[in-house]
Amino acid sequence: MSLKSKLMDDLKLAMKEKNQVKKSVVTLIRSAVKQYEVDNRAELDDEGILDIVYKQMKQRKDALEEFEKAGREDLINQTQSEIEVLKTYLPVQLSEEEVEKIVIETINEVNASSMKEMGKVMSAIMPKVKGKADGKIVNELVKKHLQ
Known part of the structure; x- marks a missing residue:
């Protein structure tokens, strides 16, 4: 199963389960993929989609540091949940x-x-x-x- 179809399946599942965090993260990934494909007039493969997921992950980690400095517990929890969803699309990390x-x-x-x-x-x-x-x-x- 390609990553693109996995994202679509996960979006449907998140909507059925009413999982707002997963739904919003998957929607953001899918829209970034679509934006890239429209801008470059090229279909993204799994590796290209992974690059987008890495960028999303980096953005969340950078934001998390800022939220921790500001002491915003609500945003810290939200961002950590989003990072957990993003991790499910990444390959197993090396120790x-x-x-x-x-x-x-x-x-x-x-x-x-x-x-x-x-x-x-x-x-x-x-x-x-x-x-x-x-x-x-x-x-x-x-x-x-x-x-």
């Missing part, structure tokens, strides 16, 4: 230990030894962990091992 192993292997592959080579290391790592690890975690681990 921090698995990411650290990939970071160490990649640093050895590119023979990096200083912070000056961080860009080279990051550009080699990101294709390996795309969609399976948070970029912030990867960035922190690369910094840790290059210092």
